Amino acid sequence: MDILETIYGTPAGRFVARKAGLADPPRLRRGRVLPHGPIVLGELDGGGLARETLTLLGIVPAAPLIDVPDARTRDDKGRDVPPCYPSRPGAIVVDATGVRRIVELEGLRQLLRPAMRQLEGSGRVIILASDASAVEGLEAKAVAQGIDGINRTVAKELRGGSTSNLVFVRAGTAAEDLASTLSFLLEGRSAFVDGQAWRVGPAKLPHALTDLPFEGRVVVVTGAARGIGAAIARTFARDGATVVAVDIPPAGDALAAVANEVGGSALQLDITAADAGRRIAEHVASRHGAGARIWAIVHNAGITRDKLLANLDEKRWASVLDVNLAAEMRINDFLLHNDVPGGLGEEARIVGIASTSGVAGNKGQTNYAASKAGVMGLVWAMSEELAGRPITVNAVAPGFIETEMTAAIPFVSREIFRRTNSLTQGGNPVDVAETLAYLCGPASGGVNGQVVRVCGQNLVGA
């Protein structure tokens, strides 16, 4: 810890920092916890899917307040203010799935304005809109994208750890397909997902939403010995998974501790080995029963070998691409094409880890950005290639996450990185893990080919 960081941590240091505008960031609601306040549902014309989905989740929504001139009141300075909720809402769900025309966007303004300053801490704005592919006509397609502009800006304007996210609904999507996504967004599991938009469509195979979605299911997590990987193992285990924790042999002691903590098993394996996929399958079959199959594989293992391109040699270049992208592809290739004991199940989930560096580029990380942008490309291409099989492929793209790796960044840079997002703080490893668990959930079969950023709406590449 350097001297600045030490001073910054003292009461006097915190006082000065607050005066300088570096307020203590809000504490985020995390875990399988719904908002405290009422969940308000605002339905615009042509909607209805949100109400059905909330009903599936057992949530009775509260009525919204609408910001129309007649409803406004005046504050003590005589200014017009939007109508005031009797108690702070925990979330507002805006069902804009029927919105096709520019003038109809006014409906979103009317619903969102009263909520902007009244949501409780870690509140939620969730907007449902029809995906451009599901609507006819130029105006409707433009409007779909316009709603994302609203979402991203609302996310930036919200305070107190509240987030805004948008779900684009594809044609034929039912409430059952949407339930896992809406539940994830409402609960604390989505704490560090902000200003994002992704698509949900009809699931290939339906599954009910439960709190132990992975019970009796094997989930393989690579890079599980520490940091984000260990959090992923814990989160999946909390949700019932039998976790196979994979990491390189030199990390075996930390790996064993994680595996034993979550009641899973440890596989000491360098994922760049040519036969890594086969060895993963063999381990699954020889540890978790000959009939065991992999429900989900989380390709979390990754390395950085940062250098400005002007100083970057072929070794640092190749090792990052091999670990972060090529190894994952070889493992997928084996598991997708070999029906072996301990292999991928008929229905399965494949998830990878992209990065905001892959989305936006990052100085000193050409190799890393190439690998992580490559993961995104892989997700998009694979989800199309596997359209005929009940397998989904998705990824998360973490922003600044508090880990041993980011703790090594010099203090001032680190403080800048962690604050330059809409939630003014770094995410926790569990935030990445929760998002992956959502994507891998049996009930998330309608979420396919998506890259969800877990970055608190990082300014980089937003």
Add this chain to the structure above:
Amino acid sequence: MSTRTAVVVGGNRTPFVKAGGRYASASAQDLLTAALDGLVARFGLAGQKVDEVVGGAVLKHTRDFNLTREAVLGSALSPHSPACDLQQACGTGLEAVIYASNKIRLGQADVAIAGGVDSASDAPIVVTEPLRKALLALNRARTLPDKLKALSRIRPADLAPVPPAVIEPRTGLSMGESQALTTARWGVTREEQDELSLASHRNLARAWDEGFYDDLVTPYLGVARDGILRPETSLEALAKLRPVFGKGEDASMTAGNSTALTDGAAVVLLAEEEHARGRGWPVLARVVDAQVAATDYVTGAEDLLLAPTRAIPELLARNELTLDDFALIEIHEAFAATVIATLTALERNGTGVVDRARLNVGGSSLAAGHPFAATGGRIVASLAKALVARGPGSRGLISICAAGGQGVVAILEAV
């Protein structure tokens, strides 16, 4: 007639390191717990009951009277897993495997873990005999004069702690000194010893580089590979070392061809064959049979560390096998000269000739180190894995010499 068979499912050990090194602050119990936890993780046994855990240590504190059970309680295994300690000097680990295998065969257990640990860093340091007697007298004394009298018997020299040493009580000779007699008697040369030592280092280094130990070892306290291993050593480097055991011109035993005091722990997962298959577990090798023998070394008629040359012929005869029937042979390298004297003795007593190409192919104690009670577990797990690569039916012979003139030998057979 029972048809139950005990098989080796897998194993785990810590990397072995020189005593007083990276594990200096770890107790024997810490090491054994770490080895157990690595095995539990490798086979997904967290929270599960194992029918029996058996282990031991040669250098043992009185506080470790229930070492293995305490290690189990500190591990991720279910607390319902019973455990016991067993001790047979350097034969402890292999004897533990035999004990557990026999229980499995008899139907008293389906799944067992066997192994051992030794920490020469955590060796008990005791008080001198005069001090112990004086303290007992002091304890008995009722009056002040009696107490003073008891205390007055203590001499300054009595206060020095007695460091641990592996001394044979009946000969007063250390292991090295005893082996030096054998080395001289069997005419083992310095060159032979150094060559064997070099082969041990080369073989172990190759096995590590090939990833052979990826599923046999779990790192501990920041150590991921065996610390005694010298991949770059050469005959020239070994030849430069000065003899440490033996006397005069012919002294040939150096730090390079004798095992170092080592810290480490090793455990083996054993199961009844059908039970293992039912769980989908790897079935590496059957524990076929075992034999223990002892020599008359006290009179000087025989050698302290050559008891395996008595046990092996008995074991082979009972199983109607010859040395040629073994794809792999593991002779524990207490000293390079022990192995060479063992080979010579086996030839002279008519047992046969060991093909050196089948001997200790993955390296042995000279390169890996020798935490006494952990050596058996190390050999059983790695031999079982190596036999699988040689195909079903491949046999392996294990020979371990032990203090007290004892030898423990066993046969494994790939399934």
